Amino acid sequence: SCGGSESADKGDQAPAQGFKVASHNAEIEGNPYRVVYENQLLEAIEGYKADGIVSEFASFTSNNDSAVESQQVEQTINDGYDLIMINPIAATGLDPVIAKAKEAGITYINADCVYNSNDIINVTVDQEAWARINVEWAVETLGSGSKIVLFNGIDGNSASELRKAVYHEVCDKNNVEIVKEFAHGWDDTQAQQQMAQIISSGVKFDGIVNQEGANGIMNAIEEAKIPYPGCITSSEEVRWIRKAAAINEKELVMPFIIVENPPGIGATALAVGLNLLQGHKLDDSKLAEWNNIKYTPSWIMTYDNMGEKLDSIKDLPDSTSVSSYMSLDEARAAYFVD
Amino acid sequence: MFKMHGITKRFDAVVALNEASFEVEPGEIRALLGSNGSGKSTLVKVLSGLVNPNAGKIEFDDMPVQIHNAQDSRKLGIAVAYQDLSLIQSMSVMDNIVLGMEPKGALGIINRKQAYVQAKEILARLKIDCRPEDLVQNLAPSLQSMIEVAKAISQKPRLLLLDEVTASLHHDEVDILFETLKELKKEGAAIVIVTHRMEEIFKICDNCTILKGGETVARGKMSEMDLNEIVYHMTGKRPDADARGVCSDQNENMDQGEPVLEVKNLVLLPKVKDISVTGHKGEIIGIGGLEGQGQSEFIRTLLGAHKPSSGEIIYKGVSEKFKSPAQAIKKEMGFVSGDRNKEAVFPIRSVAENIFAGKTTKGRMFGYLGPKEINRFAKETVEEFNIKVGSLKHPANSLSGGNQQKLVVGRWIALAPKLLLLDDPTKGVDINSRREIHKILKKCTEEGMTVMISSSDNAELLEIADRIYIFYEGRVSAMLAGENRTEEKLVAAMMGLTSCEGGAEISG
Amino acid sequence: MVNNNKLKQFVRDNQIGMALIISAALFTVNIAINPASLNANTFGSIIALTLLLSFASAGQTMIMITGGIDLSVGAVMSMAAIFTANTMAGQEGMMPLVLVQVIPMALIVGLINGVGVVKLKLPAMVITMCVSNVVTRLQYVYTQGLPTGTTSKFFTQTLQHRFFGFIPAMSLYAVVIFIAVLYLLNRSRFGQQLFLTGNNKNAAYLAGIRKDTVEILAYVIGSLLAGVAGIIGAGYMNFVICQSLDSYTMMSIVAVVVGGTLLIGGKGSYLGTAAGALLIIVLGNCLSVLNSSDSVRSIIMGGVLILLLALYNKEKPIRQ
Amino acid sequence: MDRVDQKMIERFESFRRAPAFTGFVLFSLVLLLNIGLQGPQNFFTASNFGLLLEKNTPLILVTMAQAMLMLLGMIDISIGVQLSLVNVIAIMLPQELGVPWPVAWALGILAVMAIAAINGFFVAYMRIPSLLSSFAMIYIVKGINVIIMSKPQGTVPEVVWRTYSKEIGGMIPITFVIVLIIFLFWIYLKKTDYMKHVYAVGGNERNAYASGINPARVKMKAFLIAGFITGIAGLCLTAMSASGNPLMGEAYGLKSIAACILGGIALSGGWGTMSCALFGSGFLVLIQSSVYYLFKQLYVLIPGFQVTTYWQNLVSDSIILLGLVATIFTAQTQRAAFKNGIKKQLKGGERLGE
Numbered sequence A: 001s002c003g004g005s006e007s008a009d010k011g012d013q014a015p016a017q018g019f020k021v022a023s024h025n026a027e028i029e030g031n032p033y034r035v036v037y038e039n040q041l042l043e044a045i046e047g048y049k050a051d052g053i054v055s056e057f058a059s060f061t062s063n064n065d066s067a068v069e070s071q072q073v074e075q076t077i078n079d080g081y082d083l084i085m086i087n088p089i090a091a092t093g094l095d096p097v098i099a100k101a102k103e104a105g106i107t108y109i110n111a112d113c114v115y116n117s118n119d120i121i122n123v124t125v126d127q128e129a130w131a132r133i134n135v136e137w138a139v140e141t142l143g144s145g146s147k148i149v150l151f152n153g154i155d156g157n158s159a160s161e162l163r164k165a166v167y168h169e170v171c172d173k174n175n176v177e178i179v180k181e182f183a184h185g186w187d188d189t190q191a192q193q194q195m196a197q198i199i200s201s202g203v204k205f206d207g208i209v210n211q212e213g214a215n216g217i218m219n220a221i222e223e224a225k226i227p228y229p230g231c232i233t234s235s236e237e238v239r240w241i242r243k244a245a246a247i248n249e250k251e252l253v254m255p256f257i258i259v260e261n262p263p264g265i266g267a268t269a270l271a272v273g274l275n276l277l278q279g280h281k282l283d284d285s286k287l288a289e290w291n292n293i294k295y296t297p298s299w300i301m302t303y304d305n306m307g308e309k310l311d312s313i314k315d316l317p318d319s320t321s322v323s324s325y326m327s328l329d330e331a332r333a334a335y336f337v338d
Numbered sequence B: 001m002f003k004m005h006g007i008t009k010r011f012d013a014v015v016a017l018n019e020a021s022f023e024v025e026p027g028e029i030r031a032l033l034g035s036n037g038s039g040k041s042t043l044v045k046v047l048s049g050l051v052n053p054n055a056g057k058i059e060f061d062d063m064p065v066q067i068h069n070a071q072d073s074r075k076l077g078i079a080v081a082y083q084d085l086s087l088i089q090s091m092s093v094m095d096n097i098v099l100g101m102e103p104k105g106a107l108g109i110i111n112r113k114q115a116y117v118q119a120k121e122i123l124a125r126l127k128i129d130c131r132p133e134d135l136v137q138n139l140a141p142s143l144q145s146m147i148e149v150a151k152a153i154s155q156k157p158r159l160l161l162l163d164e165v166t167a168s169l170h171h172d173e174v175d176i177l178f179e180t181l182k183e184l185k186k187e188g189a190a191i192v193i194v195t196h197r198m199e200e201i202f203k204i205c206d207n208c209t210i211l212k213g214g215e216t217v218a219r220g221k222m223s224e225m226d227l228n229e230i231v232y233h234m235t236g237k238r239p240d241a242d243a244r245g246v247c248s249d250q251n252e253n254m255d256q257g258e259p260v261l262e263v264k265n266l267v268l269l270p271k272v273k274d275i276s277v278t279g280h281k282g283e284i285i286g287i288g289g290l291e292g293q294g295q296s297e298f299i300r301t302l303l304g305a306h307k308p309s310s311g312e313i314i315y316k317g318v319s320e321k322f323k324s325p326a327q328a329i330k331k332e333m334g335f336v337s338g339d340r341n342k343e344a345v346f347p348i349r350s351v352a353e354n355i356f357a358g359k360t361t362k363g364r365m366f367g368y369l370g371p372k373e374i375n376r377f378a379k380e381t382v383e384e385f386n387i388k389v390g391s392l393k394h395p396a397n398s399l400s401g402g403n404q405q406k407l408v409v410g411r412w413i414a415l416a417p418k419l420l421l422l423d424d425p426t427k428g429v430d431i432n433s434r435r436e437i438h439k440i441l442k443k444c445t446e447e448g449m450t451v452m453i454s455s456s457d458n459a460e461l462l463e464i465a466d467r468i469y470i471f472y473e474g475r476v477s478a479m480l481a482g483e484n485r486t487e488e489k490l491v492a493a494m495m496g497l498t499s500c501e502g503g504a505e506i507s508g
Numbered sequence C: 001m002v003n004n005n006k007l008k009q010f011v012r013d014n015q016i017g018m019a020l021i022i023s024a025a026l027f028t029v030n031i032a033i034n035p036a037s038l039n040a041n042t043f044g045s046i047i048a049l050t051l052l053l054s055f056a057s058a059g060q061t062m063i064m065i066t067g068g069i070d071l072s073v074g075a076v077m078s079m080a081a082i083f084t085a086n087t088m089a090g091q092e093g094m095m096p097l098v099l100v101q102v103i104p105m106a107l108i109v110g111l112i113n114g115v116g117v118v119k120l121k122l123p124a125m126v127i128t129m130c131v132s133n134v135v136t137r138l139q140y141v142y143t144q145g146l147p148t149g150t151t152s153k154f155f156t157q158t159l160q161h162r163f164f165g166f167i168p169a170m171s172l173y174a175v176v177i178f179i180a181v182l183y184l185l186n187r188s189r190f191g192q193q194l195f196l197t198g199n200n201k202n203a204a205y206l207a208g209i210r211k212d213t214v215e216i217l218a219y220v221i222g223s224l225l226a227g228v229a230g231i232i233g234a235g236y237m238n239f240v241i242c243q244s245l246d247s248y249t250m251m252s253i254v255a256v257v258v259g260g261t262l263l264i265g266g267k268g269s270y271l272g273t274a275a276g277a278l279l280i281i282v283l284g285n286c287l288s289v290l291n292s293s294d295s296v297r298s299i300i301m302g303g304v305l306i307l308l309l310a311l312y313n314k315e316k317p318i319r320q
Numbered sequence D: 001m002d003r004v005d006q007k008m009i010e011r012f013e014s015f016r017r018a019p020a021f022t023g024f025v026l027f028s029l030v031l032l033l034n035i036g037l038q039g040p041q042n043f044f045t046a047s048n049f050g051l052l053l054e055k056n057t058p059l060i061l062v063t064m065a066q067a068m069l070m071l072l073g074m075i076d077i078s079i080g081v082q083l084s085l086v087n088v089i090a091i092m093l094p095q096e097l098g099v100p101w102p103v104a105w106a107l108g109i110l111a112v113m114a115i116a117a118i119n120g121f122f123v124a125y126m127r128i129p130s131l132l133s134s135f136a137m138i139y140i141v142k143g144i145n146v147i148i149m150s151k152p153q154g155t156v157p158e159v160v161w162r163t164y165s166k167e168i169g170g171m172i173p174i175t176f177v178i179v180l181i182i183f184l185f186w187i188y189l190k191k192t193d194y195m196k197h198v199y200a201v202g203g204n205e206r207n208a209y210a211s212g213i214n215p216a217r218v219k220m221k222a223f224l225i226a227g228f229i230t231g232i233a234g235l236c237l238t239a240m241s242a243s244g245n246p247l248m249g250e251a252y253g254l255k256s257i258a259a260c261i262l263g264g265i266a267l268s269g270g271w272g273t274m275s276c277a278l279f280g281s282g283f284l285v286l287i288q289s290s291v292y293y294l295f296k297q298l299y300v301l302i303p304g305f306q307v308t309t310y311w312q313n314l315v316s317d318s319i320i321l322l323g324l325v326a327t328i329f330t331a332q333t334q335r336a337a338f339k340n341g342i343k344k345q346l347k348g349g350e351r352l353g354e
């Protein structure tokens, strides 16, 4: 893990006045997931600032323009930030910039969406594992020979494509037919429209495998007053959790699974980065391909543990997602040798 | 030498040309005549490649030719000066003149020096007072027309077509043009002139071809024709005995009653420098002068389209400062522009809507206005003013030019304004339609309307106006009334010679 | 030959009819490919989505008749939707409060657009695009990017409910909006002035029409209609995030253009727009029947659009 | 002395009348702002210029391509997805089919020119308004992009992206040379009759036709030229990001149009030069960077100042809106200059007459 070792010596002198941290984000606007990512990052930063660990924090978004993205990262390199965190547009496209950061001796952490480079540290949610939990549950619930409707995120997007591959693989293996496949862009409006089209196309399906956008899908189903699907998967928006619980309040009418894809991964990555700056050494055994620290989802809600999970989020407003992140010490305990 | 026959062109329902034929020889100047909408421009455009005929044959030097586009036409040695110009406003005079046949050097790079010389030469030949590098958009309309001609002539054409180019030219410019045409004729070019100004035809043309309703109805030598005969072929009617009579007797009560309009020392720089004019009830006030002496600006200022720098406008006894035409029109003014395409007609809206346009403003903005009301009003107007329309529902651009103009005049007269302003309303309108418009105006004044009409046509002014103000360089150089309304005095005043008696009347 | 000409004439002069015919044809193809899709839900969802799109396109129709274009429709709708969901927050009886926020917002946006286009003479496409960006950014500053509350149950019911299983309750709103827009365009002085101004601004001015006022009003009313469409959109989806209705900008333009309104202004109709909206929704529905990837669907969509445009919005040739 | 002054004044007057004046004023203002916020010592460095150019050459070039079309009164909002098309071809051909990358890159340019030609065909020969036609093209090209490359991936040889961000002799960025070459190409074009025809068709299509010009062919050529420049821009984007992403460029469509307008090119055609495109895109680039430095200053100046990035976006989009509004003031001085010109001409006429 090259990124870590290089900044190690530098970190020992710096903490007195705190580190300068820059966060880059491909997009925030239009993506509720990234909004929570950003908010939790800010929340964590407040704490680190109070403790004097971080002295300066700046946040940038490139609105999915890779030219702007690499310009902003390079500007922060030139401006002497100690830690650069990025949730990138794509798994590639920043090699030139990473080379510069490395030359400048800056700690460069890539969060959330994996970036394919051995010169940096990745801290990501294991998308394949996430997708597998979802789809394997769905296949098990519906049984072999059943039919599903599949919703992807954005065709051409890394995370979306990773998940899509797993969905197809598992479905094929278990003889489950994908009767319709759409990409709703993680957007409830589009999801609602597409679901309406699917319903009116009269196609028969047993269940829905989906990622976010579940509220839009349910809107279409309720508007058309068709029976609830045999199963539905989605991620951890609080509004959806409550909706799913409400539907199944009296008895199980619609099997569902909610698997966390915690946006707090950003703040966790920040904790990893700060540990590196403080001179701690990563546990190489925890690293997957591309120096990837993979977070495997553990917050999983189904009908069986519905009450308990609902209880644990009763203070959260509808508009957020279930999400947590690691503190500095938790991260050190989890991923570092010392 | 140049022959076309059996040319037919239909625009949807309108038959613009119906088996028309036409021919012209090298060394000949031929007039192409016909009333508005008879198909002259269409015929010219068939030759220039702008119109694709439905049927017909064209022969050049006894060889059949096909003209698919403007390039083909140019290659055959045809050059056209269009009625509505073909200049690019945002480009320089030089670029315009050489456009499409730029002198080129290596790698397709334009030889600017040669182009400059070429432009300079043709400008000098036509005595056009501008520099090759001036932008066309900054030039006066008459200069632009001359440049349109220059552009055509500089192609050294074998066949030169001039479509109503003299309509916006000054006398002296027309003279220069005719001189040049005579030279070209000697050099063996064939020249075709389209115009509504009859005196010009007799001055310069050798022969003429007359179109009526898209058909060629007559051709002959100018020396063997007279005006009556031409008008007969154009209209199918012998000119009425009263053609001149209607308008000739003067309105006796013009000085009675208080003035409807009193303009005192109006200034709108740079064009209008100091103008005072009075108009009485039931009077036709003419405004004359060379083009571009401030007439248009003056009329538009009265209407509130421009804000005067100083001076006073007293209208119906009240000193008014209109901020927009909307305000003036609310107070019962009306305005007819001669520039149909730009300022008067709504080409793709229906005839009915066009007629109703002035009336849409009378009433609450969000009040009810249904098609029944529009159609009833339009129907009455069409009948009253004898406008030839296929259907009230057809778009206005399906009418011929003259009828479009009658439509615009009708639009206003039907509203019975107290003061009707007309800016060169009969430009490019054929004799017959023109007379009808005059009749209408005359009738309106009898009912108490005041009419103020500017015109580039002296004969028209002398014929219909009770009093004529002549503008020169933004001032009134003379006011002619009664006996004084003679051609000589008018022309003298147009040249700025104010020493005649007419001038004295202003101060009086 | 004659028949051929008549057909051409019909195609050109009956945009509404053609849009309906093509919609019907597409729908037939749809059913032929997939007979299962002939059901009440199909009609219900097609009608509902068509109505929503035609609400969103009402203002666009007016603006395009003046020869302008409004790229801020989607942003205004999203902003209005956010106000709606945020204010209602699941409670009943908040509609007046929603209107108190949405109307001034839409007025201001419309006014900036209108003044920018008419008085400052900026190209409509560019000024409305920039305004749209700013409105979008304001949504984020206002909500901090998070999804906002929920619309009231009753309001959502008035939109989602289906009479007889296929007539969406939204049709009740449609009655009001259609009557209002049709009155404005076809039965009022304003409408008449709008068409004339769109066709020839100079002539309109000299005929005493207050063309600037008329044109600015078009932008303002257009923006207000977008605001209303946003409120309805929020109710239909019952909760909202930033930019959720943005896609309606482009969809509205396509609906208006396919409905026969000329891009250069002066000609157009709201019924045409509604037919255009239907055509687009049916096309989307038809594509969803095809079992292909999104990319292939996207390519087909583009191809069909080009064909429709070649049919409807062809400019006149220079050589006649 | 006086004559020199006179000449200077005349030069300035004629510059005020030139299309690029608007863009120049806006660009200068935001340039000053940027220098002020960044500090001259940081701004005037080779590496800063290198950075700005390297990252924004795709935008600059795409704006130039858009300008070429806009001079004819056309726009292409699909120009953004065309950028991505070059990108996916340049990456996927070597990766999947083993095509040598120079060949693949050339094919990328050709592919975009083909797309431009198709769009041009619809606009020039089928006479579909360019806004609508290119809108439909977005769907088509986007679909193709994702079919060619399903997700972001791939790399370009390191030597390529290393070279791309190099400065010749430590001073002149490679990207500057690229932009310069395209600009020289434009200067050459401007001297040809073709460019005159472009202005003529942009100014008034019917009149250009009547003058023996074939507007459809002129438009078609413009699409090909724009396609070529877009192709180069796509390669720059590829070299800059050193990888492929099928969704990368879409925003460039509308952005390049805004840049052209801000630079002073008339959407209606016939008015503008390539300098306008440079100033306009420069304006957008510097806004981006100014807002970056503005907020950096705020973080330093105001302790505890912490806002979300929403504010940065709001500020930059608001400045762009203001910039747009500001173009009318420059247009006003331009109009005044025109009037002066007319008056002079009238006076000149008088002198001749005497």
Ligand SMILES: Nc1ncnc2c1ncn2[C@@H]1O[C@H](COP(=O)(O)OP(=O)(O)OP(=O)(O)O)[C@@H](O)[C@H]1O
Pocket (backbone or CB within 6 Å): B011, B014, B015, B016, B034, B035, B036, B037, B038, B039, B040, B041, B042, B043, B083, B397, B398, B399, B400, B401, B402, B428, B430, C320
């Ligand atoms: N583009 C067009 N579309 C429809 N009708 C047209 C078109 N051009 C000409 N026409 C019609 O064809 C007929 C002949 O028109 P044309 O312009 O040739 O007449 P003209 O003899 O030049 O008349 P004027 O003296 O008024 O210029 C008219 O009825 C006119 O309305």
Ligand SMILES: Nc1ncnc2c1ncn2[C@@H]1O[C@H](COP(=O)(O)OP(=O)(O)OP(=O)(O)O)[C@@H](O)[C@H]1O
Pocket (backbone or CB within 6 Å): B090, B091, B092, B135, D017, D018, D019, D020, D187, D190, D199, D270, D271, D272, D273, D274, D275, D276
């Ligand atoms: N003052 C002007 N008025 C009208 N049009 C102009 C003016 N200046 C330039 N143009 C138009 O722009 C075109 C190119 O202008 P010009 O040669 O002045 O540009 P330039 O400043 O040399 O451009 P660049 O240096 O960017 O290549 C001209 O052919 C003309 O149509």
Ligand SMILES: [Mg+2]
Pocket (backbone or CB within 6 Å): B040, B041, B042, B083
């Ligand atoms: Mg004519």
Ligand SMILES: [Mg+2]
Pocket (backbone or CB within 6 Å): none
């Ligand atoms: Mg220059």
